Amino acid sequence: MRISLAVAFVALALSACGSGSPQTASETPQLNLAQLSTEVSAIAERARPGVLGVGLMNLESGETWDFNGERRFPMQSVFKAPLGAAVLAEVDAGRLKLDDTITLAEEDLSPPLSPIADAYPARRDYTVRELLTAATGVSDNTAADVLMKKIGGPGAVTAWLVGKKVEEVRVDRYERQLQPDSIGMASFRPAWKSSQAYMAALNNVPPEARRKAVAIYLSDPQDTATPRGALNFLDKLDDGELLSPASRKLLLQIMTDTTTGQDRLKAGFPAGASLAHKTGTARTDQGVTPAVNDIGIVTLADGRRYAVAVFLSGSTLDAAGREKILADVARAVTRGVG
Structure with missing residues (x-):
């Protein structure tokens, strides 16, 4: 377990008073809080009317900093990282095996993005490992929904997080519920599994109804996380509190190997850095993107490791502008860690 800053400070105070044994201080520099606040505040101004949330934790010392850290943001596919951890916890408990085969039925399909739905019915059988890699690595919605159903549904995932003291x-909801809800569509049906069919159904929803649904989605506490909650999850995942060493290694490797979000956090960290991360993106409609997110664990070239969570909601920037906001936060974080 890591020693929190508060404990470290108490230990140093005891040492100064001549009692207690000397404690080893953190080997990494303290965060430059003033610089982080100044730079991220400026980035947040550029993002307006979108709202920016940022969390940063030194995984060696436990020191944290956040911007809008207590605010809830829609996760979108960021939730697939905690889902992946919950699935692997079932594997650790012996209730599920990575080589178990799951056969899909038409009612198991979910909205795009889903290469697995695109491949149906030509292919129906997948192992748990394949579904885990598709959900957390490719962000496949069908894979995520099938795995979530297998372990008891959305409520089971949240209950597992609460049991592990991962708050906020x-x-x-399943993706097949959340995605149509967030844009004012009717309940998902398998006939909409292709991007073309899904967009045709979306375009049949009146613009005003879509705007209203997006506004409701942005204020809905369901399927949300705060930046500090995301940091808590990443910290516990990294520290081995959630999974066995083998399962932890597998999940972090999938999150490192993903090719999603190349222009977000990954673009802002320096050469030689490695990032195990999960992105989340809502569909842009009528010029508004409800969510553009990226959370993960970055290992710098010198071995220092940090948890980072960035959420951007309600953005009116174009795709390149949204991605640059997240990349610029990573650059500010790089300067802020020294």
């Missing part, structure tokens, strides 16, 4: 992260 909640999973409430």
Whole structure:
């Protein structure tokens, strides 16, 4: 377990008073809080009317900093990282095996993005490992929904997080529910599994109804996380509190190997850095993107490791502008860690 800053400070005070044994101080520099606040505040101004939330934790010392850290943001596919951890916890408990085969039925399909739905019915059988890699690595919605159903549904994922004392992260709906709800569509049906069919159904929803649905989605506490909640999850995942060493290694490797979000956090960290991360993106409609997110664990070239969570909601920037906001936060974080 890591020693928190508060404990470290108490230990140093005891040492100064001549009692207690000397404690080893953190080997990494303290965060430059003033610089982080100044730079991230400026980035947040550029993002307006979108709202920016940022969390940063030194995984060696436990020191944290956040911007809008207590605010809830829609996760979108960021939830697939906690989902992946919950699935692997079932593997650790012996209730599920990575080589178990799951056969899909038409009612198991979910909205795009889902290469697995695109491949149906030509392919129906997948192992748990394949579904885990598709959900957390490719962000496949069908894979995520099938795995979530297998372990008891959204409520089971949230209950597992609560049981592990991961607060301020909640999973409430399957992707096949959340995605249509967030844009004012009717309940998902398998006939909409292709991007073309899904967009045709979306375009049949009146613009005013879509705007109203997005506004409701942005204020809905369901399927949200705070930046500090995301940090808590990443910290416990990294520290081995959630999973066995083998399962932890597998999940972090999938999150490192993903090719999603190349222009977000990954673009802002320096050469030689490694990032195990999960992105989340809502569909842009009528010029508004409800969510553009990226959370993960970055290992710098010198071995220092940090948990980072960035959420951007309600953005009116174009795709390149949204991605640059997250990349610029990573650059500010790089300067802020020294």
